[in-house]
Amino acid sequence: MTDFKSQEFRHALGAFTTGVTIVTTCDADGEPVGVTANSFNSVSLDPPLVLWSIAKTARSLGAFAHSGHWTVHVLSAEQEGLSDRFARRGEDKFAGLETETGSNGCPLLTGCAARFQCRTSFEYDGGDHLILVGEVVAFDREDKAPLVFHGGRYALATRKGGESPAADEPHSFSEDFLGYLVGRAHYQFLGALRGELEEQGLTDPEFFALSTLLQRGTQSQAALDELMRHSGFLPQFSPLTRLAARHLLEAQTVEGAPGYALTASGRAVVVRLVAVAKAREADLVEKLGQWDARVLKNLLKQMIALTDNGTVKVWHPQDGRAA
């Protein structure tokens, strides 16, 4: 056990994960007041009570202590900016925000994961904070991914694997190697296209070349070569000449350099493939859930940034979506 030091105490408290809330009320002049707080928690079901704590030095202490009513907004993952805004002092925090007025008379923010309109039941001493316990007089909830705070930073939450569909096959994934998992996920995702690709006699690099041309328009040979190198396909499989021989691509000059464009038949083929990929994506995101899909994308982006060896720029989407 550590000796007591304030900085270390804060750090240790940060080990406890919390959601993030904004609590609103009105001051004596009827002006809206709001603060960001992560000290919220549930207390009682019958009567329905919740609590949070406010610093005794807070400028808005008087408003919360005297109004007798306040509303807790549990923030969604999209509301990080709102959390920052209400955590700062001295700004007109409500400027430009669309708010409603709750049945308890307090400002209601929109787009939150949950809202609890309260009437103060108790105010308790809590050292340098005041503990406010309120009875919930109305509440609502939207199915939104929560904003999470941990270790002094914002975070995202995702379901634990044990609760996921993968739990049906408890022994299938003892393989815990990231390189293996990401490769398998990639190839299984592409599996939905496999039949169509085989029917068209297209290899993976050929599909990548075609879909890039679909999304980004005509490209120089140099840009496409760079793309193929990034994708890890070896030069002997370079698909461009074969695709041109099949009349799926045609040679074109791009800013004075040799390049390729899709032909009408090439476009028809790849549009169908991209549609299959998009349907696969939509199905997968629905089954994973919006939250987990968001977290997975976030982590894959981190992985991509961390394994980038300078070949990223070619894949950088500029004005469209790559398949």
Added chain:
Amino acid sequence: MTDFKSQEFRHALGAFTTGVTIVTTCDADGEPVGVTANSFNSVSLDPPLVLWSIAKTARSLGAFAHSGHWTVHVLSAEQEGLSDRFARRGEDKFAGLETETGSNGCPLLTGCAARFQCRTSFEYDGGDHLILVGEVVAFDREDKAPLVFHGGRYALATRKGGESPAADEPHSFSEDFLGYLVGRAHYQFLGALRGELEEQGLTDPEFFALSTLLQRGTQSQAALDELMRHSGFLPQFSPLTRLAARHLLEAQTVEGAPGYALTASGRAVVVRLVAVAKAREADLVEKLGQWDARVLKNLLKQMIALTDNGTVKVWHPQDGRAA
């Protein structure tokens, strides 16, 4: 706003994410007592106060109310089982657990993300719960991923992307298509091997075939064919005969069927490649952080389970690790 209903109220409260704690004390006979609680939160820095709530109907209420001391253990992601154990009634919760005794006389559990040893400062009425506010007399912390609770289920927390290294290239990842991201992550991961693979004149399917034989031993041709099909490589790139012609594989009979084994030179080549992949993995996990690597693996496993079309079994690791 919804009319008040207890089930819906619980559901709405679940929108607020929390960590999970076990709070321990000793009863009048000196026996250890402990309960799982997610109503913990920080209150005050000076004096250092924390709080949690216990149901007035809880069997252990008397012990907590009378002992004057209790210790809050913030659980780590590995302690889900411990959380479940202390959430159940009537079991000998401490059976088989290694505990220490804290300076406040309460049992100390090990392997937690943080521990706060407290002396009761206040006991406040909280409807059907008692709110216990304690002064922290000692605490410690370990850098462990937290166990998280959200929407009535366990969850994992991960940093938000905005805080990640990817933030250095704010526009690089506007592409938000999961199929694209997982493919790019895969090819960039393999990029570390690209030089070595080119030097050896090996294609990706050839590397996959060799590494499978390294990890799982001699395989029948049928099993390897199935593996290649799962991986999405087209039959015309089937690597087995070419690898055999290069004396990296040799034909062998596997349970009466034709199959392949690594030769000594094949083993030497693939051992080196797998070593590069493992170094890449270790570097990546260190940079991502143990937590985020864990969450990413968890989500990739879900993605694999959700995109599996019955070809998984071949890749199912039985007794070793695939590269």
